[in-house]
Amino acid sequence: MSELENESGDVASEKERRGIQSVEAGGQLLLALGAQGRPMPLKELAKAADMAPGKAHPYLVSFTKLGLVTQEASTGYYWLGPTAMQLGLVTLRMLNPVREAIPFAENLARETGHSVxxxxxxxxxxxxxxxxxxxxxxxxxxxxxxxxxxxxTATGRMFAAYLPAKLIEESLLEDERRLGPDIAKPTEPGNLQAMFNEVRKHGVSRSVNNPTPGVCSFAAPVFDYSGNIVLGVTLMGRSRSFDIAWDGTQAQAAKACGAEVSRRLGHQSLRVG
Incomplete structure (x- = not known):
């Protein structure tokens, strides 16, 4: 390919990527409302969107006409409107947690070299x-x-830590019947609760050389928009090449992957760290 052809291709590609700046600027107001999660006065909303109030107001007028934004009569505060809500509901109905998670899990496996x-x-x-x-x-x-x-297992304890206690009690009994006492390894209720608290404390579950000798893992939860656990991401590797520290590389990688998929599913409150 000649230099002229390559330059022409770059220009064409740039034109395809070029958007409408005014739409992108106005969109920052919608993103700010979503990020704050509450009705906001004009001055505060404009500041959150890094925009002057005088510039923000015309955008909000247009968004109100489209139903993307609504203004409370009593306070004058702005909030997401019925059209924005409807678009969000349509998106949530179409989301498939596994489908959304696959690209992130694949990337986690590629970056770490471990199994996911x-x-x-x-x-x-x-x-x-x-x-x-x-x-x-x-x-x-x-x-x-x-x-x-x-x-x-790390995967099992991760689910157990975030699912309703009654469901877990019944499932533990089924676990023992299905796997047998040698594999299920019945645990005292107090010890179980301590393990589940540990998962919630660190945001991930960990297994070290158990149940498989020489294999360690971290399992991170994935939550949906309502805060319910819907999926688990488990990173597994050989003991000699796997960082088992709670704040180590592998734990943070698994947790970050779970948090990113959770964000894709509409979960807002998950924090990595």
Whole structure:
């Protein structure tokens, strides 16, 4: 390809990417409303969008006509309007947690070199629905469709920490019947609660050389817009090349992946760190 052709292609590509600046500027007001999560006065909203109030007002007038923004009669505060709400509901109805998570899980596996599994809460408990292999041989019994022990695996404990207690009590009994006492390894209620509290404290669950010797893992939760856990992201690797510190590289990578997928599903309050 000649230099002239390459330059022409770059120009064409740039034209395709070029948007309408006024639309992008006005969109900052909508993003600011969504980020703050509450009705806001004009001056405060304009400041949040890094815009002068005089410039923000015409945008808000147009957004109000479209139903994207509404203005409270009693306070004059601005908030997201019925059209914005409807668009959000349509998006949420179309979201598929596993489909949204796959690109992030694949990227996590590629960046770390370790194995990554996606799991959901199925009829029999935490179930693996997608698996990305490590770049090296990793000997585990995990396959797509594998139902994980609730108390005996990082994936299981991660779900148990965020699901309703009554559901977990019943599932623990099923866990023992399904897997047998040698695999399910019944645990005292007090110890179980301590493990679940640890998960909630750190935002991830951890397994070190258990249930598979030589394999460690961190499992991070994925929440939807209503704050319910809908998915798990489990990062697994060989002990000798896996950072098992709660604030280490692997824990942070798994947690960041879960947080990003949660954000895609409309969850606002998750924090990484």
């Amino acid at each position: 599994a996606l799991s959901v809460w199925g009829n029999q408990g935490p179930t693996i629905v997608f698996l990305f292999d490590a770049i090296y041989p990793l000997h585990t019994n995990i396959r797509t469709g594998t139902v994980m022990s609730l108390a005996g």
